[in-house]
Amino acid sequence: MTAIxxxxxxxxxxxxxxxKRFLKMGLIWALVLVFIGWCVQGxxxxxxxxxRIGGRNxxxxxxxxxxxxxxxxxxxxxxxxxxxxxMACVGTVLGCFFSLPVAWLGAANVTPSKAILYPVGRFLMVxxxxxxxxxxxxxxxxxxxxxxLPGILAIAMRSVGFISKITAExxxxxxxxxxxxxxxxxxxxxxxxxxGILPQIYPVVLATVIxxxxxxxxxSAVMGLVGAGGLGLLFFRQMNSFNYSGVSMVIVAILLLxxxxxxxxxxxRKAVI
Amino acid sequence: xxxxxxxxxxxxxxxxxxxxxxxIDFEVQDDDxxxxxxxxxxxxxxxxxxxxxxxxxxxxxxxxxxxxxxxLNAKALRNLRRNVGMIxxxxxxxxxxxxxxxxxxxxxxxxxNIRSFFRAFPQDDVKQALYYLDRVGxxxxxxxxxxELSGGQRQRVGIARALMQRPKLLLLDEPTSALDPKIxxxxxxxxxxxxxxxxxxxxxxxxxxxxxxxxxxxxxxxxDGYKKFDGATETxxxxxxxxxxxxxxx
Numbered sequence: 137m138t139a140i141x142x143x144x145x146x147x148x149x150x151x152x153x154x155x156k157r158f159l160k161m162g163l164i165w166a167l168v169l170v171f172i173g174w175c176v177q178g179x180x181x182x183x184x185x186x187x188r189i190g191g192r193n194x195x196x197x198x199x200x201x202x203x204x205x206x207x208x209x210x211x212x213x214x215x216x217x218x219x220x221x222x223m224a225c226v227g228t229v230l231g232c233f234f235s236l237p238v239a240w241l242g243a244a245n246v247t248p249s250k251a252i253l254y255p256v257g258r259f260l261m262v263x264x265x266x267x268x269x270x271x272x273x274x275x276x277x278x279x280x281x282x283x284x285l286p287g288i289l290a291i292a293m294r295s296v297g298f299i300s301k302i303t304a305e306x307x308x309x310x311x312x313x314x315x316x317x318x319x320x321x322x323x324x325x326x327x328x329x330x331x332g333i334l335p336q337i338y339p340v341v342l343a344t345v346i347x348x349x350x351x352x353x354x355x356s357a358v359m360g361l362v363g364a365g366g367l368g369l370l371f372f373r374q375m376n377s378f379n380y381s382g383v384s385m386v387i388v389a390i391l392l393l394x395x396x397x398x399x400x401x402x403x404x405r406k407a408v409i
Numbered sequence: 410x411x412x413x414x415x416x417x418x419x420x421x422x423x424x425x426x427x428x429x430x431x432x433i434d435f436e437v438q439d440d441d442x443x444x445x446x447x448x449x450x451x452x453x454x455x456x457x458x459x460x461x462x463x464x465x466x467x468x469x470x471x472x473x474x475x476x477x478x479x480x481l482n483a484k485a486l487r488n489l490r491r492n493v494g495m496i497x498x499x500x501x502x503x504x505x506x507x508x509x510x511x512x513x514x515x516x517x518x519x520x521x522n523i524r525s526f527f528r529a530f531p532q533d534d535v536k537q538a539l540y541y542l543d544r545v546g547x548x549x550x551x552x553x554x555x556x557e558l559s560g561g562q563r564q565r566v567g568i569a570r571a572l573m574q575r576p577k578l579l580l581l582d583e584p585t586s587a588l589d590p591k592i593x594x595x596x597x598x599x600x601x602x603x604x605x606x607x608x609x610x611x612x613x614x615x616x617x618x619x620x621x622x623x624x625x626x627x628x629x630x631x632x633d634g635y636k637k638f639d640g641a642t643e644t645x646x647x648x649x650x651x652x653x654x655x656x657x658x659x
Contacts, residue, residue: 313497313499313500313501314501314502314503314504316463316497316501317495317497317501317502317503317514317567317570318514318517319463319490320461320463320490320493320495320580321490321491321495321514321515321516321517321518321570321574322487322488322489322490322491322517322518322519322574323487323514323517323518324487324522326522326525327517327520327522327525330525330526331503331506331514331517331525332503335503335504335505335506336504336505338505
């Protein structure tokens with residue numbers, strides 16, 4: 137082997153750099169491990185009622201109770217499944233309506249007032265998304281009572297954040313040239329939006345709405361946990377009466393409904409784009 | 410008779426920004442096909458957009474069709490804009506709409522919101538649109554989407570849209586600079602012929618001096634916000650061009 141000739145200074149510098157990097161990475165990994173360990177200590181180790189878990193067989197037996205289907209529940213499933221589906225649809229449509237003004241306020245290039253209303257629009261977007269749908273549902277159950285209506289309102293409120301944010305961003309990215317043309321022919325505000333802006337944003341908005349609708353089917357399936365109608369309510373009742381195979385039956389229904397939503401939204405999206 | 414009279418027009422886009430137009434005076438007569446030439450950054454686009462207040466003038470006065478443009482409220486301004494057809498450098502079409510709908514959009518100033526929403530333009534407008542589409546040579550492309558057309562064809566859609574307004578003045582903002590030389594000449598000839606036919610005066614930004622000399626009866630030369638030349642096309646000498654293009658801005 138021929139000796140290779142390198143500068144000793146460069147070699148020393150490399151050694152130094154590599155040693156430092158090794159130490160730095162080691163330190164980071166150690167910190168991550170300590171942090172995870174601290175979390176596990178606080179949650180799993182201290183917070184679990186170990187005496188009540190029982191042995192391995194006990195756990196398996198508890199889980200095993202879910203591995204059967206209560207087919208007798210089938211007739212009772214039809215209406216709540218339909219209701220869940222309808223809640224998702226109506227909630228999404230309502231969410232779109234609420235999203236329109238929010239997107240209008242929160243899009244920098246069309247907002248009526250950059251100083252006051254633009255931040256309001258942006259705040260509403262964040263508010264909608266930072267409050268969980270179950271929390272929205274709890275609020276509306278206490279406001280309008282039990283049933284599908286609070287669920288629909290909760291889904292609508294929760295949908296606003298995403299739809300309006302994407303819509304506002306699409307509005308901010310439009311090409312200003314058609315807008316100028318519509319202003320130049322003497323078009324009013326509405327015509328400028330409808331002819332100048334809407335044709336440019338609708339593919340994005342529609343795809344977003346379909347995506348949101350797909351998610352809303354999932355959301356509406358759990359609304360019933362807090363009394364806001366749909367399959368969730370049935371789920372809750374089966375759980376309370378310890379009918380574990382009934383619980384599984386509801387889960388299967390939810391699964392099928394979500395799959396159906398996936399399939400529909402897949403084809404819808406294809407049709408739109 | 411003067412259709413448009415501009416006096417001492419000054420524009421700056423922001424309070425601290427540079428002055429784009431520094432006191433421009435000119436008139437457009439009812440039989441003019443008036444070219445505005447000048448280097449990029451001279452203020453041609455700004456000037457033409459002041460006429461229908463797509464850009465707000467900072468100072469000066471504009472009289473268009475007997476009205477004081479600068480003092481109009483929003484509604485009156487929209488009504489005035491209906492009389493001013495505008496043709497753009499990049500056509501400014503609505504790409505996702507059909508050629509027909511783009512042409513019909515020229516009537517929006519006369520169309521209520523409900524009709525606009527359903528794109529339910531009156532039969533007469535549709536008839537008119539078919540006529541103008543035929544006039545600009547697009548009869549075979551009526552139902553295509555605007556973005557399926559070539560550049561020259563798109564500009565023809567833009568022309569038809571402007572004609573739908575039955576304009577009393579045409580504003581042309583570099584109508585040919587996105588087109589190749591042959592198509593440019595065809596498009597300019599088409600606009601000039603139609604303007605003559607309908608007896609509509611035109612104000613045309615154009616950076617191609619050759620085209621300006623060929624198609625326009627009068628020329629205004631702008632440079633860095635000042636008017637450096639104003640006269641009949643045949644009176645313009647090379648020395649005038651040297652003055653106009655003496656200093657490139659930007």
